[in-house]
Amino acid sequence: MGDVVQLLTENGELREDEVYSRYVEELDDAALRDLYRHMALERRVDAEATSLQRQGQLALWAPALGQEAAQVGTIAALKPTDRVFPTYREHAMALYRGISPEELMATFRAARHTGWDPHTYHFNNYAVVLASQTLHAAGWAMGIVQDQRTGTLDPDQPADEIVLACLGDGASSQGDAHESMVFASSYQLPLLYFIQNNHWAISVPSSTQSPAPLVRRAYGYGFTGVQVDGNDVLASYAVARHCAEQIREGSGPQLIESITYRLGAHTTADDPTKYRSAEEVEVWRAKDPIARCRSWLQAEQKADETFFEETDAEADELAAELRRAVLEMEPIDLERVFDTVYAEPHRQVEVEKAWLKDYEAGFAEEEGR
Amino acid sequence: MSQTFTLPDVGEGLTEAEIVSWRVQVGDTVAVNDIVCEIETAKSLVELPIPFAGTVDELVAAEGDTVEVGQPLIRIRDAAGADDDAGDDAGGADGAARAAAEDESATRDSGAQDSEAQDAAAQDSAAPGAATQDPAAPGAATQGAAAQPAAETSERPAADSPIVEDSDQQALVGSGPKADAAKHRPRLRPTELDLVEVSDLDPPTPAAPAAGLQAGDIAEMVAKASPPVRALAKRLGVAVWDLVGSGRNGQITRADVERQAQQRSGQGKAGRSRAAGAAAPGPHGGLPSQTGLLYDGPREEKVQVRGVRKATALNVSASASTVPHVSVFKEIDVSRTMDLRRRLRDQPEYQDVSVSPLLFAAKAIIWAVRRHPQVNASWHETHYTLRNYVNLGIAAATPRGLVVPVIHEAHTYSTLGLAAAITELTSDAREGRTTPAEMQGGTISITNIGPLGLDLGTPILPPGQAAIVVLGAVRTKPWVVEGQVVPRQVMTVGGSFDHRLIDGDLAGAFISDVAAVLEEPGLLLD
Ligand SMILES: Cc1ncc(C[n+]2csc(CCOP(=O)(O)OP(=O)(O)O)c2C)c(N)n1
Ligand SMILES: [Mg+2]
Numbered sequence: 001m002g003d004v005v006q007l008l009t010e011n012g013e014l015r016e017d018e019v020y021s022r023y024v025e026e027l028d029d030a031a032l033r034d035l036y037r038h039m040a041l042e043r044r045v046d047a048e049a050t051s052l053q054r055q056g057q058l059a060l061w062a063p064a065l066g067q068e069a070a071q072v073g074t075i076a077a078l079k080p081t082d083r084v085f086p087t088y089r090e091h092a093m094a095l096y097r098g099i100s101p102e103e104l105m106a107t108f109r110a111a112r113h114t115g116w117d118p119h120t121y122h123f124n125n126y127a128v129v130l131a132s133q134t135l136h137a138a139g140w141a142m143g144i145v146q147d148q149r150t151g152t153l154d155p156d157q158p159a160d161e162i163v164l165a166c167l168g169d170g171a172s173s174q175g176d177a178h179e180s181m182v183f184a185s186s187y188q189l190p191l192l193y194f195i196q197n198n199h200w201a202i203s204v205p206s207s208t209q210s211p212a213p214l215v216r217r218a219y220g221y222g223f224t225g226v227q228v229d230g231n232d233v234l235a236s237y238a239v240a241r242h243c244a245e246q247i248r249e250g251s252g253p254q255l256i257e258s259i260t261y262r263l264g265a266h267t268t269a270d271d272p273t274k275y276r277s278a279e280e281v282e283v284w285r286a287k288d289p290i291a292r293c294r295s296w297l298q299a300e301q302k303a304d305e306t307f308f309e310e311t312d313a314e315a316d317e318l319a320a321e322l323r324r325a326v327l328e329m330e331p332i333d334l335e336r337v338f339d340t341v342y343a344e345p346h347r348q349v350e351v352e353k354a355w356l357k358d359y360e361a362g363f364a365e366e367e368g369r
Numbered sequence: 370m371s372q373t374f375t376l377p378d379v380g381e382g383l384t385e386a387e388i389v390s391w392r393v394q395v396g397d398t399v400a401v402n403d404i405v406c407e408i409e410t411a412k413s414l415v416e417l418p419i420p421f422a423g424t425v426d427e428l429v430a431a432e433g434d435t436v437e438v439g440q441p442l443i444r445i446r447d448a449a450g451a452d453d454d455a456g457d458d459a460g461g462a463d464g465a466a467r468a469a470a471e472d473e474s475a476t477r478d479s480g481a482q483d484s485e486a487q488d489a490a491a492q493d494s495a496a497p498g499a500a501t502q503d504p505a506a507p508g509a510a511t512q513g514a515a516a517q518p519a520a521e522t523s524e525r526p527a528a529d530s531p532i533v534e535d536s537d538q539q540a541l542v543g544s545g546p547k548a549d550a551a552k553h554r555p556r557l558r559p560t561e562l563d564l565v566e567v568s569d570l571d572p573p574t575p576a577a578p579a580a581g582l583q584a585g586d587i588a589e590m591v592a593k594a595s596p597p598v599r600a601l602a603k604r605l606g607v608a609v610w611d612l613v614g615s616g617r618n619g620q621i622t623r624a625d626v627e628r629q630a631q632q633r634s635g636q637g638k639a640g641r642s643r644a645a646g647a648a649a650p651g652p653h654g655g656l657p658s659q660t661g662l663l664y665d666g667p668r669e670e671k672v673q674v675r676g677v678r679k680a681t682a683l684n685v686s687a688s689a690s691t692v693p694h695v696s697v698f699k700e701i702d703v704s705r706t707m708d709l710r711r712r713l714r715d716q717p718e719y720q721d722v723s724v725s726p727l728l729f730a731a732k733a734i735i736w737a738v739r740r741h742p743q744v745n746a747s748w749h750e751t752h753y754t755l756r757n758y759v760n761l762g763i764a765a766a767t768p769r770g771l772v773v774p775v776i777h778e779a780h781t782y783s784t785l786g787l788a789a790a791i792t793e794l795t796s797d798a799r800e801g802r803t804t805p806a807e808m809q810g811g812t813i814s815i816t817n818i819g820p821l822g823l824d825l826g827t828p829i830l831p832p833g834q835a836a837i838v839v840l841g842a843v844r845t846k847p848w849v850v851e852g853q854v855v856p857r858q859v860m861t862v863g864g865s866f867d868h869r870l871i872d873g874d875l876a877g878a879f880i881s882d883v884a885a886v887l888e889e890p891g892l893l894l895d
Contacts, residue, residue: 051402055420056377269380271413362619 006229012295020238029302036293039068042092044315053268059110064091066263069289073236084164085137088126097121102325131174137165138180141189162190162247170201185221188252198262203275218255230260231289370447372421376436379415384595385437386410397425423447594621605630606668677770685829696827697876698863701884707858722788727817733886735780741879744836745813762811765798774803775811824861835867
């Protein structure tokens with residue numbers, strides 16, 4: 001188990017680590033700058049989406065503010081073909097995989113069940129039912145193992161695919177998470193659990209989920225886990241690389257507990273001032289992952305001012321694109337909403353569709369008067 | 370041209386919000402996403418960023434107003450359009466024409482729509498209303514709370530979106546495309562769940578319905594009325610499930626509930642009588658309250674707390690929750706005091722003042738305080754302050770509520786002077802003339818509950834005081850005097866004390882001294 005892995009200190013100084021430093025050393029300056037860039041882009045998208053929700057253009061938004069390093073570092077450590085099973089907050093991961101702001105926003109505008117094709121990006125749809133995605137991830141990983149065993153792997157599917165199951169500290173208490181980990185362990189699945197311990201599950205502090213560090217759960221299931229400073233993008237990258245490599249080599253499942261903090265509200269429908277103190281937030285604001293990375297890049301002269309200006313400009317463009325896309329988004333087609341729940345016709349769905357149509361007709365009648 | 374930002378649903382299914390504060394004023398320049406105001410919803414305090422750039426033209430709602438979702442908040446004058454504002458007033462006709470066009474053309478592309486909006490805005494130059502339009506906004510194609518805010522169509526503006534054009538404010542609100550129409554159309558009927566044959570499906574088992582209430586009704590009601598509106602309905606005794614909502618998507622609004630409550634109380638006045646018999650309780654059987662109320666008025670009424678009531682509430686709750694109170698009582702024979710009172714009343718100089726047991730109690734308190742200074746003190750955690758003077762608070766029930774005016778330096782008064790002071794103070798209090806200064810600075814207080822016909826009470830200490838004496842009614846009672854049961858004039862005297870400073874023995878000694886004076890007023894001659 002050991003301590004929380006940290007490579008970049010809160011003061012922006014690089015630390016040596018026997019196991020993990022080498023992964024960062026492999027990255028050239030362009031790659032390091034790219035980590036920063038992805039974090040900065042997501043933060044700008046996050047702010048624009050929050051504003052759009054406040055302007056009535058999105059039904060809801062779940063900000064990832066403060067968790068950019070945890071997400072970018074981890075996704076950057078995977079291969080683009082590794083399958084990701086996200087929660088509803090993995091925006092930095094989604095954007096990193098190339099999902100467009102428009103695709104990302106569709107569900108938050110209630111315009112689509114989902115905005116992207118999971119197979120295109122090897123990135124599953126957002127899961128709001130807590131920890132349900134951990135079962136899907138285990139199932140997907142079991143599929144990989146079975147295909148490998150029976151030699152029925154799709155020709156275009158890489159032979160060394162691994163699976164990332166994202167979950168929160170709160171979701172870790174779900175029965176689904178337990179079942180998933182049991183199966184992952186029993187079948188020695190190529191599955192990496194990525195818990196973003198952002199200290200809160202809406203208004204419930206993570207200390208309520210478990211008096212012991214969540215990472216220890218892994219040992220109970222019979223696999224290893226590591227705690228990483230989730231506000232340190234370098235450590236997040238290195239730890240995920242390390243775990244991913246071991247899993248690819250057949251270690252079986254592993255778990256990362258990424259210690260981070262949700263600086264924003266749980267969602268736009270939440271008011272965090274009701275359950276946590278301003279002082280607590282200030283403590284974490286001082287550990288801002290993006291500022292930390294930026295000051296290190298500057299101090300090491302790995303990035304110049306032009307780079308930061310260009311990144312800001314790119315972020316503004318992305319935000320403008322996001323706003324435009326949201327305002328112009330095709331509205332939801334209700335037939336399609338019902339018809340795409342199941343592949344085949346389903347009577348329960350038919351009942352609900354009929355109900356909604358009748359409900360709508362309740363308005364139309366008067367319109368004719 | 371001006372654009373109106375209307376209140377969006379910033380939570381999930383919220384229907385209204387209160388304006389807490391404006392961050393901008395008329396004339397300010399704003400950029401997209403600048404925070405313009407803070408609102409409070411049923412869930413949270415929220416800052417609203419403005420979706421347009423320009424100059425603030427009007428703050429439509431005031432701080433403290435409760436605004437329904439979809440109602441205008443602020444109008445922004447587009448910097449570019451500011452010059453075209455003068456011109457003929459084509460607003461009404463144009464707005465109506467445009468609404469008609471929108472009704473026919475459900476599938477116009479957004480470009481065409483946009484240019485029409487521009488045209489309209491250019492023609493419709495009645496300041497300050499001309500507007501450009503955002504091509505799309507979440508509408509209300511689905512009426513369930515879960516499905517908001519799905520856009521009706523992206524080609525047409527959904528007028529219940531937060532961004533509405535208001536080139537013609539009146540004409541366009543309520544006459545726009547379907548989503549807008551839905552906002553203002555009441556629901557005509559509930560929608561049943563069993564619309565299709567489900568015989569070979571496992572039927573969804575609804576939660577056990579309340580007596581007389583079908584599961585569908587509950588779902589319908591919950592969908593139709595937001596929690597604040599349901600709370601209001603509960604307060605006013607209105608059955609939400611009987612209402613047809615006039616709000617967005619058939620939502621029941623506060624106004625619907627209030628109207629229903631008013632109508633009902635109107636009916637009650639118009640001839641309902643208790644003799645009509647109690648209606649069967651239950652949501653569909655009419656409300657028993659129509660005949661079963663206690664008095665003419667709403668079933669439950671929310672009364673704002675202000676003034677003396679508010680001050681009293683704050684004071685007593687602060688005192689009761691921070692000061693550990695202890696009370697002691699003593700029943701005493703005050704016949705001699707009552708004799709003395711009669712004799713004083715006969716004195717010419719006492720003609721114009723009230724000579725009550727309160728006067729003697731006041732004298733007795735000052736006398737007893739000399740012997741027990743610690744009751745005339747105030748507690749400050751690390752120390753307490755002994756007061757070598759008496760500012761005597763006298764609790765008075767007035768039409769405005771409880772006030773405790775103070776006779777400052779009461780220990781310096783003669784008996785006649787004190788009688789005059791008490792008389793003046795009580796009449797001032799009754800007539801509401803007591804000034805705030807006259808209520809400050811008390812060191813010890815007295816409350817006379819005798820006139821209420823009461824014998825015992827445990828008053829709450831006024832802030833900053835350690836003792837309050839309570840006087841009961843003087844009654845003629847059998848009393849044992851020298852082995853004989855004789856009728857005597859008897860009362861209970863007692864008080865509440867700050868136990869941090871005053872233990873039971875001190876409280877007892879003090880009350881016993883007050884009692885001693887009231888039993889033997891001759892003690893005052895020392
Ligand atoms: C099964 C289930 N139960 C409850 C909820 C309601 N819910 C939504 S998010 C949330 C908190 C989740 O906290 P955490 O797992 O720490 O993730 P975070 O939101 O902090 O990213 C809850 C309880 C849900 N979506 N699904
Ligand atoms: Mg959490």
